[in-house]
Amino acid sequence: MPQPFHAVLHALRVHPVKSMAGYAPDSAAVEPWGLAGDRRWTLIDTTGKVVTQRQQPRLALVGAEPGPDGGVRLSAPGLGALTVGVPETGDRVVAEIFGTEVDAVLARPGSGERDADGVHRRLSGYLGAEVRLVHLDDPARSRPVDPAFALPGETVGFADGFPLLVTTLASLDALNSLVSQGDHPEEGPLPMDRFRPNLVVAGTTPWEEDGWRRLAVGEVTFRVAKPCGRCVITTTDQRTAERGREPLRTLGRHRRLDGRLVFGQNLVPESTGTLRVGDAVTVLD
DSSP states (O other): OOEEEEEEEEEEOBOSBTTSBOBOOSEEEEETTEETTTTOEEEEOTTSBEEOTTTOGGGGGOEEEEOGGGOEEEEETTTEEEEEOOOSSOOEEEEEETTEEEEEEEOOOBTTOSSHHHHHHHHHHHHTSOOEEEEOOOGGGOEEOOTTTOOTTOEESSSSSSSEEEEEHHHHHHHHHHHHTSSOGGGOSOOGGGGOOSEEEESOOTTGGGGOSEEEETTEEEEEEEEEEOOGGGGBOTTTOOBOSTTHHHHHHHOEETTEEEEEEEEEESSOEEEETTOEEEEOO
């Protein structure tokens, strides 16, 4: 039987460009590969490999919001404002993400740019390294989810490994309490944006999400694929791009599972629909 509890969807986060800042809508559509508009764009280097905050922490300072007709607006100190349209046609490239190749399209000219290369030049100048902005124009070409944790046909775009990530406020509070008792209490409390979730749930007990297997948020159901292993991006202050030691130091002491430091749960949609902040959250299994 479903297990109802007094939990609600506290916040939604969409990140149009992988590793750049996101925005918090009041509602978002769920597609088979994740939230609509989430991580459909990414930067690649000269070899085609995806560039993230792992290599370029300053990406945290680039705001990314929806632009006209499905495009994206970018802004950051030293970059200025840049509007990029969805490339209807253009040069196709291969973006390599964690060893998997994804077919994508190079960004077309942005607002005020005379040529497509202007988009890439401005972003390269901002980061001090040659990069190109690409778009996943057809999610049907998304890469498969790790078969060790996927059902046949499940795919993901430019997210690290799974379509969505859920975290809880109670677990963040518990983690911050542990940070305050650790070696570097001055680095806390940590905000939720360190973990870059899509869904933030309120009204649970700490670490309750560890036991979830299936979840309903409003009208949409999800399968919980696996805990989310955390990386150096979580140590990056999303407002300054400076790195510290937390939360990895504390996660290493208290939240180590199968050799990974975990916080949050990876989700795969079982259905589509619209999520709204305030939706009831129900554990189905």
